[in-house]
Amino acid sequence: MSQTIRVLLADDSPTMLKMYLGLLAMAPEIQIVGTAKDGEEALLLARSLHPDVITLDVRMPRMDGIEASQRIMAEAPSRILVISGAVDAEMSFRALQAGALEVMPKPRAGKEGLVLFGTRLVQVIRSMADVPLAQNRTLASAPTPAAPLKGGRVDGFGLVAATGGPPALCMVLSLLPPNLPYPIFIAQHVSEGFTTGFCQWLSAASSLRLEVAQSGTRPHRGHVYLPPDGHQMQVLPTGELRVEPVQGTPAMLGDTLLSSLARVYGNRAGGAVLTGMGSDGAAGLVAIRRAGGLTFVQTPESCVVPGMPEAALRGGGTDVVLSLEQMAAALRSFSGAVSQSTLPPN
Structure with missing residues (x-):
C-alpha cells in the first residue's frame, strides 16, 4: 500500500473525535480523510472515501459498531479498529466476529494515560495498514480431519492466536464437547482490560468451562484456561499453572505456553498456531514436535493474517495444515491419557 x-x-462523541484527531496529527504518515458521528455515516464515508483504516466505537446511534463492521466489510472492505471501553468487551468481540481486525481500550484518565493511548493508537494503525484486505475470507471448510491427526492422546493442548484470533478460537471451541478428556490452554494477544470480557464471550459460544487462570491452579479436563491481562501462562512440572507478567517485546505468549507443554507433557502435548501477525508460537510448536507431541496450524488462506502459521511451517514446527473445522474434529478425536497426579478429575 502507499x-x-x-x-x-x-x-458519537465530538470530544473523542477531537482527541483522536489531535493524537494522530503527531504521525505525519497518517492522513485523516473523514470523521463520522455514527455507524451509518461511517458506512457512507467508507463507500466514498475507501480509507485504509477505520476506527469505530461500538455504541453509536442509528447503527452500532457491530452492524457497521459487517456492512463495511460487505460493501466497502477496510481494516477496522474497534476502540471501546472494557464495559463493552462483549460487543467489541462481536464486532471482531463481524469483520473488525483489532480491539483496543479507550484512553485512561490523565495526561499519562492519554500519551500512552496515543502512542499505542499510532502503532496499531501502522501495523493494521500492512494487513492484506480480504472481503470474503472463509473460516471453515471440510469438517473431516486430516489423516495424520486421527486419534492420538494428549494431556494438554495449547492454542495460539493474535490478529483475527478471537473469531477463529470461538469457532473451534464451539465445536468441542463438554466432556473433552483434557484441558485446553489459550495464548491470545488481547488488549489490556478485555481478557475477562473475552472469556465471557467465548463461554457463551462453548460448552466447555472457560477460566482466567491463576498461579497454583491444577488444570481440569474439559476446561479452557486463559492468562489474566498483561500476563503469560505456562504449566509447571508439578502440574500447576503459573501466570506472570509478560516478558519482553514483542510478547511471545504462545512460545512460553507451548514450550511449557512440551516440557511437562512430552509426547502427550499438543499445540496449534492460528491466525496472527509475526512468529509467536513457531518455536513452541518446534518444542512440542521434538518432544513427539501433536502439532498443526490453521490453513493460511483462512487466516485474517497468515504470518504466524506461515512462520511455524517455515520453522519446521509442523507439516499439518487444517481448517478450523478440521482442527475441531481433530481435537474431538484425541483421547486423554491423563495422570491423576497431574490432572485431577472435575
Whole structure:
C-alpha cells in the first residue's frame, strides 16, 4: 500500500473525535480523510472515501459498531479498529466476529494515560495498514480431519492466536464437547482490560468451562484456561499453572505456553498456531514436535493474517495444515491419557 495511511474516524462523541484527531496529527504518515458521528455515516464515508483504516466505537446511534463492521466489510472492505471501553468487551468481540481486525481500550484518565493511548493508537494503525484486505475470507471448510491427526492422546493442548484470533478460537471451541478428556490452554494477544470480557464471550459460544487462570491452579479436563491481562501462562512440572507478567517485546505468549507443554507433557502435548501477525508460537510448536507431541496450524488462506502459521511451517514446527473445522474434529478425536497426579478429575 502507499506510504500515507488514510484513516476514517467514527465515534458519537465530538470530544473523542477531537482527541483522536489531535493524537494522530503527531504521525505525519497518517492522513485523516473523514470523521463520522455514527455507524451509518461511517458506512457512507467508507463507500466514498475507501480509507485504509477505520476506527469505530461500538455504541453509536442509528447503527452500532457491530452492524457497521459487517456492512463495511460487505460493501466497502477496510481494516477496522474497534476502540471501546472494557464495559463493552462483549460487543467489541462481536464486532471482531463481524469483520473488525483489532480491539483496543479507550484512553485512561490523565495526561499519562492519554500519551500512552496515543502512542499505542499510532502503532496499531501502522501495523493494521500492512494487513492484506480480504472481503470474503472463509473460516471453515471440510469438517473431516486430516489423516495424520486421527486419534492420538494428549494431556494438554495449547492454542495460539493474535490478529483475527478471537473469531477463529470461538469457532473451534464451539465445536468441542463438554466432556473433552483434557484441558485446553489459550495464548491470545488481547488488549489490556478485555481478557475477562473475552472469556465471557467465548463461554457463551462453548460448552466447555472457560477460566482466567491463576498461579497454583491444577488444570481440569474439559476446561479452557486463559492468562489474566498483561500476563503469560505456562504449566509447571508439578502440574500447576503459573501466570506472570509478560516478558519482553514483542510478547511471545504462545512460545512460553507451548514450550511449557512440551516440557511437562512430552509426547502427550499438543499445540496449534492460528491466525496472527509475526512468529509467536513457531518455536513452541518446534518444542512440542521434538518432544513427539501433536502439532498443526490453521490453513493460511483462512487466516485474517497468515504470518504466524506461515512462520511455524517455515520453522519446521509442523507439516499439518487444517481448517478450523478440521482442527475441531481433530481435537474431538484425541483421547486423554491423563495422570491423576497431574490432572485431577472435575
